[in-house]
Amino acid sequence: MKHMAKKDDAVSPVVGVMLMLVVTIIIAAVVSGFAGGLAGGTGKAPQASLVANEIVVNEAYDTNTINNMAPNPVADKAADIYVIFEHMGGDGINLNNIEIHLGSLKYAHEKTLISNSKTPNNDPGHYWE
Structure with missing residues (x-):
């Protein structure tokens, strides 16, 4: 029986890139929510x-x-x-x-x-x- 060698050298960089991508998406969603008025609205001035x-x-x-x-x-x-x-x-x-x-x-x-x-x-x- 042959012994197969496992190589996980690429796992760490892929996980790091995925984590950075998820954090970037979450930050973009928070900034978009505040810019769109999700955090609180201002009243419309009477005309x-x-x-x-x-x-x-x-x-x-x-x-x-x-x-x-x-x-x-x-x-x-x-x-x-x-x-x-x-x-x-x-x-x-x-x-x-x-x-x-x-x-x-x-x-x-x-x-x-x-x-x-x-x-x-x-x-x-x-x-x-």
Whole structure:
């Protein structure tokens, strides 16, 4: 009976290559899962279409500051300045924390802040309504 010699010289490199291939596939799957949003999603920002239908100003500016770039509203007539926005479509809008920043092209550095609060803003040049 002949004695056959076993040779396992190639087994170790093949097992090593297979292990590296499996580890590479697992790492690629984890990276792909995170990149695809599997680990957690972000909320979609609400989108709505608004139109300013009516802007009412009933002599609510102080005549001493009307020629300045940022006239100050008269304190007792703040309710006489208002803008009516119409919700034309899209997502609903939560009015509890809404802020609308209005400005003009001529005086782009000046802004008017409108919110649903009657508390005055401490920043100069801003009004709350």
